[in-house]
Amino acid sequence: MNARYRRLEERKLIKISMSIGSVLTIWAIITGILGDSKSIIFDALFSMVGISLSGVSLFVSNFIRKPDDENLPFGRSQFEPFAITVQSSVIIFLCLYSLATSIMDITDGGKVVELGVALPYLITSILGCFGLWLFFKNKAAKLESEYVRIESTEWQLDALLSLGVLIGLSLGYFLKDTSLDYITPYLDPGMVLIISILFLRIPAQTFIKNIRELLQFAPDDEVEERIHNAAEKMVLDQGFLDSLVRVAKTGSSYTVEIDFLLPMSLSAMEVAELDVLRQELYDQIKGSFPMWLTISFTTERKWMI
Structure with missing residues (x-):
């Protein structure tokens, strides 16, 4: 709408x-x-x-x-x-x-x-x-x-x-x-x-x-579930090691942060390649609601926490 x-x-x-x-x-x-x-x-x-x-x-x-x-x-x-x-x-x-x-x-x-x-x-x-x-x-x-x-x-x-x-x-x-x-x-x-x-x-x-x-509690709704499912699917499809999803809902707006842990073998991926993955993930989770979305990729777990 x-x-x-x-x-x-x-x-x-x-x-x-x-x-x-x-x-x-x-x-x-x-x-x-x-x-x-x-x-x-x-x-x-x-x-x-x-x-x-x-x-x-x-x-x-x-x-x-x-x-x-x-x-x-x-x-x-x-x-x-x-x-x-x-x-x-x-x-x-x-x-x-x-x-x-x-x-x-x-x-x-x-x-x-x-x-x-x-x-x-x-x-x-x-x-x-x-x-x-x-x-x-x-x-x-x-x-x-x-x-x-x-x-x-x-x-x-x-x-x-x-x-x-x-x-x-x-x-x-x-x-x-x-x-x-x-x-x-x-x-x-x-x-x-x-x-x-x-x-x-x-x-x-x-x-x-x-x-x-x-207080930014997780919304526990269909949107959050869709985001988690999409992130898990990308981990399996791309051979990533792990993902961490954070979702908060404020009013009608969602704040979403998704961090992917990549193996060292994928550390040389180009920015353009990562942007393609970002777009693919966004297309799966977007809706009629406003969303503040951050998607990051790292080979070190400490940057996910």
Whole structure:
């Protein structure tokens, strides 16, 4: 896929997400205040954070594609997992904060929320967010974009949050004037508590994944396996003694270093011959992703380590 097309599509999709999210956030704030619903206000705060972080994604998406310079000679790809790590951290904090406030509300006796005020917003939010989640999920798969995948995750969480709030408030409506009516004040903070716990898993996984990239752990994916297989094949085909492959993934970019140990009988190989081998290996491992590739040849093992 053309890198420029992918970049333009990412920016367009993030702008669409921010625009729709802004409308739903304003509506959620008004509904939450009028209905005195902690869970809907949490929904609004979650959307607000999502919009802010989408803006950060938009900036970083453009920033990392600028040419290398003397301050950043190895590129800017590390800013992508850094931005996503910040996004995940903020969402984790929001979940933990909501978890704490919901526990406080439960210990204070809970609160009653009127379903009538919240119903139009919740139905629109559920249908709209589920639709947008599927739309962005599909686009993320086509573009192979981590930014768009994060957007789809946020819409999924928004949809599930609104659904949880609706279930909680509906329960309160049906329990009114029954022997279980005393449960009603605890439903709103109870739903926030449950949703906060459930929501923690996705941003926590994203946080761990991107921290691994920032610390340059091996990616353990199909690309790394392909690179190892190609290097091993060249060792066998060319009669080399050994190879050492190092692969790190930062954002969408791979940093690859491959060292080949040659027998002394091949020490007189011309640079042009080695360049032919480099091109052959590159053709086997290249993909739609940016790659910082170093391939070296030596007859002494100490230069491989």
